[in-house]
Amino acid sequence: MTHFTHIKMCDLHIYSYPSIFIYGHRASGKSHVMHVLLKELELPHATVSCVECVSVALLFEQVLLSFFGCDAASLLPRSPSLSDFVRIYRQQCSQSPAKQTRYIVMEKAELLRDTDANLLPALLRLQELVEDNVTIILLSEIVWDKFRPNTGCFEPLLLHFPDYSKGELQQILSQDRHPSYTAEFYSSYINILLGVFYSVCRDLRELRHLAALNFSKFCEPLAEGKVKETDTHKLWRNIEPHLKKAMQTVYLREVSSLQWEQMQQMEEKESGALRGLSAHTHVELPYYSKFLLIAAYLASYNPARTDKRFFLKVDRFNFTPKNLLNHLLGPKPFPLDRLLAIFYSVVDNRVAPTASIFSQISSLVTLQLLTQVSHDDQLDAPKYKCAVSMDFICAISRTVNFDIVKYLYDFL
Amino acid sequence: MSKRKLTDAHLPVGECITQVQEILRERLCCQKLPDRPEGVEAQHKHLLELLKRTAVHGESNSVLIVGPRGAGKTMLLKCVLRDLLEDKEVQKNLLQVHLNGLLQTDDRIALKEITRQLHLENAVGDKVFGSFAENLAFLLEALKKGDRSSSRPVLFVLDEFDLFAHHKNQTLLYNLFDVSQSAQAPIAVVGITCRLDVLELLEKRVKSRFSHRQIHLLSSLTFPQYLERVRTQLSLPDDFPDGKFAEDWNASVKTLCEDKSVEDVLQRHFNSSKDARSMHMLLMFCLSRVSVSRPAIKPADLLEASRLCFADAKANMLHGLSILELCLIIAMKHLNDVYEGEPFNLQMVHNEFKKFLQRKSNSMYNFDQPVIMKAFEHLQQLELIRPVDSSSAKIQREYQLMRLMIDHSQIMEALQKYPQCPTDVKQWAMSAFG
Numbered sequence: 001m002t003h004f005t006h007i008k009m010c011d012l013h014i015y016s017y018p019s020i021f022i023y024g025h026r027a028s029g030k031s032h033v034m035h036v037l038l039k040e041l042e043l044p045h046a047t048v049s050c051v052e053c054v055s056v057a058l059l060f061e062q063v064l065l066s067f068f069g070c071d072a073a074s075l076l077p078r079s080p081s082l083s084d085f086v087r088i089y090r091q092q093c094s095q096s097p098a099k100q101t102r103y104i105v106m107e108k109a110e111l112l113r114d115t116d117a118n119l120l121p122a123l124l125r126l127q128e129l130v131e132d133n134v135t136i137i138l139l140s141e142i143v144w145d146k147f148r149p150n151t152g153c154f155e156p157l158l159l160h161f162p163d164y165s166k167g168e169l170q171q172i173l174s175q176d177r178h179p180s181y182t183a184e185f186y187s188s189y190i191n192i193l194l195g196v197f198y199s200v201c202r203d204l205r206e207l208r209h210l211a212a213l214n215f216s217k218f219c220e221p222l223a224e225g226k227v228k229e230t231d232t233h234k235l236w237r238n239i240e241p242h243l244k245k246a247m248q249t250v251y252l253r254e255v256s257s258l259q260w261e262q263m264q265q266m267e268e269k270e271s272g273a274l275r276g277l278s279a280h281t282h283v284e285l286p287y288y289s290k291f292l293l294i295a296a297y298l299a300s301y302n303p304a305r306t307d308k309r310f311f312l313k314v315d316r317f318n319f320t321p322k323n324l325l326n327h328l329l330g331p332k333p334f335p336l337d338r339l340l341a342i343f344y345s346v347v348d349n350r351v352a353p354t355a356s357i358f359s360q361i362s363s364l365v366t367l368q369l370l371t372q373v374s375h376d377d378q379l380d381a382p383k384y385k386c387a388v389s390m391d392f393i394c395a396i397s398r399t400v401n402f403d404i405v406k407y408l409y410d411f412l
Numbered sequence: 413m414s415k416r417k418l419t420d421a422h423l424p425v426g427e428c429i430t431q432v433q434e435i436l437r438e439r440l441c442c443q444k445l446p447d448r449p450e451g452v453e454a455q456h457k458h459l460l461e462l463l464k465r466t467a468v469h470g471e472s473n474s475v476l477i478v479g480p481r482g483a484g485k486t487m488l489l490k491c492v493l494r495d496l497l498e499d500k501e502v503q504k505n506l507l508q509v510h511l512n513g514l515l516q517t518d519d520r521i522a523l524k525e526i527t528r529q530l531h532l533e534n535a536v537g538d539k540v541f542g543s544f545a546e547n548l549a550f551l552l553e554a555l556k557k558g559d560r561s562s563s564r565p566v567l568f569v570l571d572e573f574d575l576f577a578h579h580k581n582q583t584l585l586y587n588l589f590d591v592s593q594s595a596q597a598p599i600a601v602v603g604i605t606c607r608l609d610v611l612e613l614l615e616k617r618v619k620s621r622f623s624h625r626q627i628h629l630l631s632s633l634t635f636p637q638y639l640e641r642v643r644t645q646l647s648l649p650d651d652f653p654d655g656k657f658a659e660d661w662n663a664s665v666k667t668l669c670e671d672k673s674v675e676d677v678l679q680r681h682f683n684s685s686k687d688a689r690s691m692h693m694l695l696m697f698c699l700s701r702v703s704v705s706r707p708a709i710k711p712a713d714l715l716e717a718s719r720l721c722f723a724d725a726k727a728n729m730l731h732g733l734s735i736l737e738l739c740l741i742i743a744m745k746h747l748n749d750v751y752e753g754e755p756f757n758l759q760m761v762h763n764e765f766k767k768f769l770q771r772k773s774n775s776m777y778n779f780d781q782p783v784i785m786k787a788f789e790h791l792q793q794l795e796l797i798r799p800v801d802s803s804s805a806k807i808q809r810e811y812q813l814m815r816l817m818i819d820h821s822q823i824m825e826a827l828q829k830y831p832q833c834p835t836d837v838k839q840w841a842m843s844a845f846g
Contacts, residue, residue, distance in 0.1 A: 015434075015441045017696055023725060025732040025794075083515040083525060118575070122514040127442065128486075129512065142795050143725035151574065151606060152481040157693060160723065163732030165831055199735040199776070200783060252782045328760045330811030371806055387808055389781075 016101045016135040017157050018127035021144050024161030027204035030139045034105055045103040050111040056119060060085040063104055068092040082122055089130045098133040109138035113147060121153040166198060173211055185229050189218050192236055196243045210246060213257055217242050217264050289360045290396050294404060295343040296370055297393045300331035300386035302409040304338065310407050311345035326410050333373040333383045423654045426704050432648065436699055439645060440692040449491055452484065455627050459492045466600035467502045467565050472592040474601040474622055476573065478608060479629030482689030485604045488629065489569065507566045513575025519584045523547055544583045552597040563597035573603030577613040589621035631686045638682050643669045645695060664708045671711045677718045694721055726818055729794060730826035737787045738830065739765055739776060742841045744816045745823055755800045755813040758788050768840050775834040
């Protein structure tokens with residue numbers, strides 16, 4: 001791997017630079033190379049994931065444990081400060097000095113910025129503070145410029161882990177091949193997979209996951225005897241719609257991997273009922289709730305001055321179409337009165353303003369289809385915002401035979 | 413002039429290289445103290461005088477060493493201490509307390525540390541003191557010599573001095589300076605800080621007790637001196653075991669520094685920052701390429717090291733984005749151009765992208781809104797875009813306003829290097845009006 005040559009520069013057992021910052025995209029091999037290197041060369045190291053260290057005590061404990069054993073770690077007082085850590089480290093390393101450079105590897109180092117302001121600058125200078133041959137290696141996907149404290153700090157050596165090219169991704173993914181199929185067969189599968197997903201996602205982990213999930217479907221026609229291994233066109237035709245569907249569901253984590261696998265085993269006809277997380281088009285609302293929601297959508301996306309034009313029963317004027325400005329900016333808040341006014345205007349039959357109508361508004365808020373913008377104690381003039389998307393409201397309006405597009409200002 | 417001791421010992425190349433690495437790394441990485449101060453002779457003399465007056469004559473003093481990061485403040489202090497401690501009397505009597513603003517974040521912790529460093533834990537025991545001043549007075553009292561006539565001189569070194577000024581009421585600083593002004597005990601307070609405006613941070617009562625003595629370390633290096641410094645940093649000392657190897661090495665370093673391309677590179681570094689630390693980083697990159705198969709530093713190594721030092725991190729990250737994410741960034745760039753830097757949300761970016769697809773694209777096709785949302789969120793995780801305000805409670809994700817944290821020129825540079833970038837995307841990026 002080309003990355004080895006980059007790292008090799010700083011790995012000697014003599015004094016190393018006090019801190020090194022390695023950045024690169026996710027799944028570009030940073031932790032992997034680090035671990036392999038430290039293990040192969042058998043260097044004393046402590047690996048800390050900053051996600052696990054909710055408090056600094058966990059970080060200190062882990063470091064002392066890895067270098068000096070659990071006796072040293074138990075010397076830490078309750079809620080230790082950085083001062084305690086440095087003191088204990090100094091005591092311990094005067095008893096057992098480092099014969100080789102000790103490495104502390106911190107993954108997801110961007111979380112260090114959210115801890116105390118003194119932790120990051122102190123860690124960068126740890127070699128100087130404890131007077132020991134120790135090097136801190138920070139791994140992150142955020143660039144160093146976003147880490148630098150206000151008054152500056154000891155600048156670490158910056159190393160970039162480049163991302164994999166398409167060819168390299170293909171090579172790496174082809175290594176997971178199933179033993180009962182040939183390498184060419186698997187690499188043609190990977191080729192097709194990359195063709196669909198490469199323009200959207202280049203994360204190695206995601207691609208491996210998708211490759212593993214969809215391989216059985218790819219091999220299905222082969223198992224059924226319909227096609228031969230070399231019949232790439234037919235195989236492609238079989239798998240391509242399936243991969244497109246995967247992009248809308250599994251890739252977005254709308255369905256879990258388990259659901260996806262189950263779905264693949266079901267018959268074609270049944271598989272249409274794949275329920276995604278955000279597919280709440282199956283939410284069945286009462287009749288008036290639907291109209292309330294439509295009215296809320298109109299109130300959010302039409303400017304108030306245009307209500308007169310839409311909701312009085314008069315002829316409409318002819319206007320030139322505007323651009324989708326209101327739809328780009330997001331929903332606007334509206335008072336309850338306006339909602340009710342529009343509601344009475346769009347509902348066909350006469351509706352009495354009973355408590356059941358108002359309670360339906362509250363339940364829409366609970367379902368998070370409406371959001372309440374005003375404060376809870378403003379009882380007489382509450383304000384709401386509509387929180388549903390265009391597709392959703394079009395689906396709802398279709399079920400009640402209401403042409404919402406005619407009433408939207410942006411679509412005149 | 414010391415004579416070069418040419419030994420006849422001839423070590424194998426591997427051994428030589430290891431020795432070279434050891435010596436040079438000690439110099440570059442862990443800041444080995446130079447034998448003589450270079451370029452800071454006046455400051456060295458001043459500080460040495462001051463500390464001698466405290467250590468030998470029992471006079472209390474306070475001083476601040478001020479200079480930008482990497483200027484050599486701590487190194488100066490260490491050199492002065494080393495020279496000071498050559499005197500036997502001083503070595504016997506002087507007590508040192510080293511505090512660091514990054515570690516001692518609280519006055520209480522600082523006091524414990526002082527007690528510990530003066531080895532007075534037993535004397536203090538379980539006593540409870542009413543105030544900081546009492547505690548400090550007790551400590552200094554306890555340092556009095558056996559005949560109770562005078563106290564031993566104590567040197568307080570406060571690293572990251574400006575952080576101490578953020579403690580509550582600045583009690584530690586107040587008390588230390590108070591003691592240095594009154595005749596209680598001979599102490600010297602040396603503060604080291606990178607902030608030039610450190611005196612503004614002190615309260616009035618603290619500032620009045622400070623002697624206003626400042627030693628500034630502002631580098632006045634010229635380029636020839638800088639070049640010379642590079643050469644000396646890379647050269648091997650006279651006592652290197654293999655004399656022939658050392659000679660060859662030093663000769664190659666000399667030719668390296670005379671090379672024109674190397675001089676240009678060093679000029680560029682000198683123009684961006686003169687301090688020793690960034691020079692050491694550059695030399696460290698060069699040094700790491702030295703191995704048995706390449707036993708000397710070549711100009712190409714230095715050029716490569718310079719390229720690594722000046723690499724644009726964000727452009728490197730842009731290189732690894734998927735083509736969809738790159739298109740979203742180009743759409744954001746166009747929005748910024750048209751609306752002059754106003755924040756945008758996902759809907760606007762998607763709209764802009766759709767306009768591109770309708771008009772100009774033949775290689776990209778439209779994706780669903782959730783897929784675009786995922787790409788957008790990935791960009792947010794990489795902190796290439798940032799929300800305008802953090803109150804994301806009441807706003808839907810698609811409508812949350814964001815700003816782009818990348819410059820126009822960085823995007824164009826990244827596009828040049830992007831592997832297999834479709835031409836219509838490139839042309840879209842370069843066109844003036846989305």
